[in-house]
Amino acid sequence: MLRKIGVIGGGTMGHGIAGAFALHELSVHLYEPSARQREGILPAIREACELLVEEEVIAASSVPAVLGRIKIFDQLAPAVADREFVVECIPERMELKQALFAELDRLCAATTILATNTSSLSLAPMIAGLSAERRGRTCVTHWYNPPLIMPLVEISAFGNTTPEIYKAVASLHQAIGKRTAKILKDIPGLIANRIQLGVAREVFSLIEQGVADAADIDVALKFGPAFRYATTGQLEVADFGGLDVWLTAGDHLLAEMDASRESSPLVRRKVAEGKLGVKSGEGFYRYDPAAIPALRRAFFQRLLRQLKASRAYS
Ligand SMILES: NC(=O)c1ccc[n+]([C@@H]2O[C@H](COP(=O)([O-])OP(=O)(O)OC[C@H]3O[C@@H](n4cnc5c(N)ncnc54)[C@H](O)[C@@H]3O)[C@@H](O)[C@H]2O)c1
Secondary structure (H helix, E strand, C coil), X not given: CCCEEEEECCCHHHHHHHHHHHHCCCEEEEECCCHHHHHHHHHHHHHHHHHHHHCCCCCHHXXXXXXXXXXXXXXXXXXXXXXXXXXXXXXXXXXXXXXXXXXXXXHCCCCCEEEECCCCCCHHHHCCCCCHHHHCCEEEEEECCCCCCCCEEEEECCCCCCHHHHHHHHHHHHHCCCEEEEECCCCCXXXXXXXXXXXXXXXXXXXXXXXXXXXXXXXXXXXXXXXXXXXXXXXXXXXXXXXXXXXXXHHHHHHHCCCCCCCCHHHHHHHHCCCCEHHHCECCCECCHHHHHHHHHHHHHHHHHHHHHHCCCC
């Protein structure tokens, strides 16, 4: 199995991905160019580990070893020189990622597997400048936030990735407890983000039409469809309900539902007014600034409890 991991970029995703590999006894080298950002990486991983301890996911005694497996670098070359698998988590800009892959190709061993955590960019242009051999060892591994908790990693099997490389990458992520989804086609957003945005489009439209207030729409989602989705996928739900039932519902309702091809006007208005959600104190709900740290912690706690419960399901 791949055991020497490199992570490029120590922001929101990179520090969590580094933590997730270290939690499962793998050696991690993390390259982060910003000194300010570097200082916050280990404290942030320590804080996440403390929550895992509180929720009895890991033992308190294991935390120093987890942190000890992560070595932080201010230079790229020494960070990646001996790595077997390197995943980049730098900002979502094609030209930055293209330049980084060209450098990684030069600095890494010929056998190193490279990956991008891109959410919305296509893999092919990102690696077009690399040799066919390297393109065959380069893939998308798309994590969900927060990476230490969320089990999903979508992995590309398209492009030049060979079946052996796909298998090695999927096995690595499965070995650290992740649930992998194999993606066969290079489409923006892969699977999970597209499903999420489809739901969000209808939810934003319902509130804009005044069908219900925010709390009632969220109750309908959490205790209706999302309650089932936590344990049963949409295609399983469709089979349980009967495809004839889904066919009739689609014929009756889809023509009535939101089919916009751009973001919700309501969300656009809120953003223009500076109502960005928790980070600005108001979005669809209002947040007392003093209560925000506790709210964030409670959000992570709910995810962790969900993670523990989900271990019973295949
Ligand atoms: N935030 C999410 O919820 C999320 C979820 C899944 C995937 N992604 C994807 O993960 C990637 C990273 O997103 P993020 O939210 O962690 O971004 P971020 O802005 O929080 O972190 C990016 C980090 O990369 C560093 N960086 C900038 N240029 C660099 C370079 N040339 N080399 C090395 N490091 C560099 C920055 O200093 C920063 O610490 C993006 O491609 C994004 O689309 C994000």
